[in-house]
């Protein structure tokens with residue numbers, strides 16, 4: 686189980702001229718700092734899939750990077766199975782499988798070598814790595830390109846190898862930043878089936894997405910972030926009930942939530 690409470694992260698603005706027009710008007714901009722994440726809280730238990738939603742720039746990636754220890758929060762806590770991961774980042778790296786939206790593959794290595802390299806970094810034996818790769822090659826439909834160099838992979842091939850690489854060590858929590866962005870329908874459904882399989886095994890999965898159909902199909906819980914703050918945190922059923930099952934309307938409704946009402950909506 687993972688418990689996140691009161692996460693916050695601000696960045697120093699190096700060049701205010703480079704801010705977008707939207708960022709210049711954003712209430713999170715305070716002098717020389719942009720408060721990307723102001724107050725984010727949610728929990729995800731064994732066997733649950735949590736969908737993290739929010740408009741562009743809401744703070745989803747920043748939040749997921751803090752969970753994965755790639756970024757250190759300014760305040761707040763992250764507990765995995767009761768362990769404080771901010772105090773024990775190495776424990777966290779063993780327990781979490783993180784798919785970042787920006788990490789690339791090594792182009793000169795084959796798909797297999799890219800995955801294997803991460804397995805070695807995690808201290809797995811050659812035989813364990815090979816067995817895991819075989820299993821994931823089937824689940825993620827990678828057999829046809831596993832021995833090819835990654836430099837000419839399509840987006841779908843890259844994403845499948847990146848996912849396999851992120852979970853090679855069988856982490857107890859999987860965090861995926863927009864896992865299906867840019868993928869075609871076949872690759873998307875393979876990735877979704879893979880998430881479903883993790884769920885069936887009892888592994889909690891947290892993933893960010895802009896695709897509400899994925900949330901409807903896979904998620905038990907929904908967390909919506911707007912301008913760096915949690916504005917909704919409850920079950921999929923409660924999210925759906927905000928607007929008689931019309932997911933996009935539910936989403937828009939959560940964004941209308943005033944801060945004063947937040948404490949009523951956020952149900953930790």
Ligand SMILES: Nc1ncnc2c1ncn2[C@@H]1O[C@H](COP(=O)(O)OP(=O)(O)OP(=O)(O)O)[C@@H](O)[C@H]1O
Pocket residue numbers: 696697698708719721739740741742743744745746747748
């Ligand atoms: N290293 C950084 N330095 C300065 N500002 C940053 C940094 N990282 C993120 N931000 C800003 O913080 C805000 C939140 O960014 P983040 O990438 O977390 O949003 P997001 O919800 O993942 O958006 P999207 O849906 O577009 O991927 C954005 O305005 C972004 O420009």
